Amino acid sequence: MSKRIDVKNLDIFYGDFQAVKDVSMVIEPKSVTAFIGPSGCGKSTFIRTLNRMHEVIPGARVEGEVLIDGQNLYGRGVDPVDVRRQVGMVFQRPNPFPTMSIRDNVLAGVKLNSKRMSGKAADELAERALRGANLWNEVKDRLDKPGSGLSGGQQQRLCIARAIAVQPEVILMDEPCSALDPISTLAIEDLINELKSDYTVVIVTHNMQQAARVSDRTGFFNLEATGQPGQLVEFDDTQKIFNNPSQKATEDYISGRFG
Amino acid sequence: MTAPPDEPRGDHDPTATSGSVATRPPDSPGTTRPKARATRRPGDVVFSGLSLASGLIILLILVLVAVFLIQQGWPAFTADSEEISGGEGFFGYIWPLVAGTVVASIIAMVVATPIAVGIALFVSHYAPRRIGVVIGFVVDLLAAVPSVVFGMWGLQTFAPQFVPLFGWLEDTLSFLPFFEDGSATGRTLMTASLVLAVMILPIITSVSREVFLQTPRLHEEAALALGATKWEMIRTAVIPFGTPGVIGGVMLGLGRALGETMAVTLILSPGAFTWNIIGSGNNTIPAEIALNFPEASGLRLAELIAAGLVLFVITLIVNLFARWIVAKRSEFSGAN
Ligand SMILES: Nc1ncnc2c1ncn2[C@@H]1O[C@H](COP(=O)(O)OP(=O)(O)OP(=O)(O)O)[C@@H](O)[C@H]1O
Numbered sequence: 001m002s003k004r005i006d007v008k009n010l011d012i013f014y015g016d017f018q019a020v021k022d023v024s025m026v027i028e029p030k031s032v033t034a035f036i037g038p039s040g041c042g043k044s045t046f047i048r049t050l051n052r053m054h055e056v057i058p059g060a061r062v063e064g065e066v067l068i069d070g071q072n073l074y075g076r077g078v079d080p081v082d083v084r085r086q087v088g089m090v091f092q093r094p095n096p097f098p099t100m101s102i103r104d105n106v107l108a109g110v111k112l113n114s115k116r117m118s119g120k121a122a123d124e125l126a127e128r129a130l131r132g133a134n135l136w137n138e139v140k141d142r143l144d145k146p147g148s149g150l151s152g153g154q155q156q157r158l159c160i161a162r163a164i165a166v167q168p169e170v171i172l173m174d175e176p177c178s179a180l181d182p183i184s185t186l187a188i189e190d191l192i193n194e195l196k197s198d199y200t201v202v203i204v205t206h207n208m209q210q211a212a213r214v215s216d217r218t219g220f221f222n223l224e225a226t227g228q229p230g231q232l233v234e235f236d237d238t239q240k241i242f243n244n245p246s247q248k249a250t251e252d253y254i255s256g257r258f259g
Numbered sequence: 260m261t262a263p264p265d266e267p268r269g270d271h272d273p274t275a276t277s278g279s280v281a282t283r284p285p286d287s288p289g290t291t292r293p294k295a296r297a298t299r300r301p302g303d304v305v306f307s308g309l310s311l312a313s314g315l316i317i318l319l320i321l322v323l324v325a326v327f328l329i330q331q332g333w334p335a336f337t338a339d340s341e342e343i344s345g346g347e348g349f350f351g352y353i354w355p356l357v358a359g360t361v362v363a364s365i366i367a368m369v370v371a372t373p374i375a376v377g378i379a380l381f382v383s384h385y386a387p388r389r390i391g392v393v394i395g396f397v398v399d400l401l402a403a404v405p406s407v408v409f410g411m412w413g414l415q416t417f418a419p420q421f422v423p424l425f426g427w428l429e430d431t432l433s434f435l436p437f438f439e440d441g442s443a444t445g446r447t448l449m450t451a452s453l454v455l456a457v458m459i460l461p462i463i464t465s466v467s468r469e470v471f472l473q474t475p476r477l478h479e480e481a482a483l484a485l486g487a488t489k490w491e492m493i494r495t496a497v498i499p500f501g502t503p504g505v506i507g508g509v510m511l512g513l514g515r516a517l518g519e520t521m522a523v524t525l526i527l528s529p530g531a532f533t534w535n536i537i538g539s540g541n542n543t544i545p546a547e548i549a550l551n552f553p554e555a556s557g558l559r560l561a562e563l564i565a566a567g568l569v570l571f572v573i574t575l576i577v578n579l580f581a582r583w584i585v586a587k588r589s590e591f592s593g594a595n
């Protein structure tokens with residue numbers, strides 16, 4: 001259910017502007033990988049290339065390879081739709097479909113993937129996904145109410161439930177807690193720890209403690225100067241990055257001495 | 260808006276300065292209110308006054324129109340049956356016109372809506388930006404064609420073209436009551452309805468295009484990230500988001516079709532109501548009024564004004580219905 005991601009010499013562009021330069025890394029299955037770095041260094045841009053969401057922006061393109069269990073996502077004849085079914089994504093701002101009920105939100109992806117499903121199987125799947133996202137107890141009595149009526153933290157967990165309902169191999173999360181209060185944030189961090197046993201999780205965060213708490217490995221992105229492309233400066237075990245980084249820039253950033 | 264001095268809650272002396280507020284007991288409920296009032300900016304006052312005034316004017320015009328229609332049309336409701344045209348009372352006179360109006364408008368709506376939504380989706384989500392802009396512009400130009408031009412075109416070009424089509428419909432679908440005797444001139448309710456469809460196409464298209472373009476990126480990306488194809492993304496994110504707006508556009512179009520006069524008057528060769536929409540016959544309320552109003556007097560005039568009242572009521576009902584549909588869905592609109 002979870003797969004290894006192998007990124008090789010990835011360059012990422014918005015039209016003529018190169019946003020990220022020459023990233024190579026290996027993300028192990030059933031682990032949590034965190035990306036940190038200053039604003040604008042290309043963390044969101046990079047994570048969106050892992051499920052080919054980057055290219056939905058007009059003019060955006062990628063050079064290099066991203067291999068998931070050996071298969072190049074950007075190879076000839078690979079359908080981005082299939083990639084996105086394997087690699088789920090949770091966005092910075094919770095985005096449940098406003099016109100759908102909670103239950104339909106959870107099942108939205110499944111309904112795309114497998115056209116028909118009995119009512120009972122759908123109910124079971126919705127319950128499993130909502131339990132998986134630690135949301136079941138809060139919403140089990142109002143599954144038919146609109147998803148937009150939930151609190152921000154609940155909406156974000158609903159989006160996680162929607163992502164895991166399709167049973168992807170990998171789950172990408174771009175600052176999933178940045179719009180949330182500390183309690184909801186903790187709920188989602190706990191959830192990430194549980195998801196690790198089944199999925200490969202990649203998360204972008206601005207919160208260094210969060211990266212330290214949830215991740216096994218951490219990547220530090222940085223810009224050499226404004227207008228320059230972002231780069232992966234250091235990628236190592238989280239322990240090592242936070243206690244004994246090998247790069248000066250990393251140390252400056254995590255200790256807050258960042259100019 | 261200012262509280263009178265004896266108002267129970269506003270227990271302050273109107274001449275007191277704001278500094279005196281501080282000397283009052285802190286739990287006095289009235290102390291905070293004058294302060295809030297003092298922050299009203301002149302711009303706010305002017306603007307709220309203006310919008311209130313324009314709202315009242317619209318309401319006043321509406322009431323005046325209704326009063327005119329009821330007052331002038333009243334004799335038609337109270338007159339003896341034999342005195343009304345057709346000799347079967349006002350109801351007997353009006354229902355074929357209502358039926359003709361409603362049938363023509365509904366056909367126009369049913370034909371125009373899918374085409375309009377299709378164009379709007381193409382322009383907003385499929386076409387390259389430049390082509391989309393051009394198509395949008397062309398559709399908007401269609402809205403600038405005067406209805407009398409549509410009427411002439413419908414009569415001269417459209418109607419004769421339809422004669423063979425009507426023949427075919429008659430041959431293949433004659434088991435339906437709608438397609439019996441094909442008209443030889445093509446001046447039928449079907450022709451008028453199709454011209455109406457062309458006329459209401461731009462408004463439905465441009466309203467739909469606007470709402471489709473406003474679909475939040477966030478929702479589109481949510482669908483794409485779940486592995487939706489483009490069409491599935493449109494179905495899960497764009498169409499549900501746009502539906503209330505599309506309904507609004509369709510109702511605007513329907514309102515226009517219901518009230519459209521010139522095109523129908525020119526195209527239709529009026530007659531009694533018949534379900535056979537490809538044969539001659541049928542008439543609509545606006546065409547009936549436009550054809551007969553200049554010569555009408557006395558009770559005939561009252562009849563026509565009463566017919567206008569009926570049209571007014573139908574349009575009102577259509578609008579209320581549209582609002583009801585939109586409101587019914589608003590819980591799911593994402594506005595909360
Ligand atoms: N749609 C876009 N079109 C063009 N340039 C873009 C677009 N989105 C991002 N960029 C540029 O790409 C670079 C990286 O942006 P990105 O959003 O990936 O940064 P980030 O690391 O996620 O920042 P933050 O921490 O603030 O979210 C920035 O220079 C940004 O201006």
Ligand SMILES: [Mg+2]
Pocket residue numbers: 043044045174
């Ligand atoms: Mg970002």
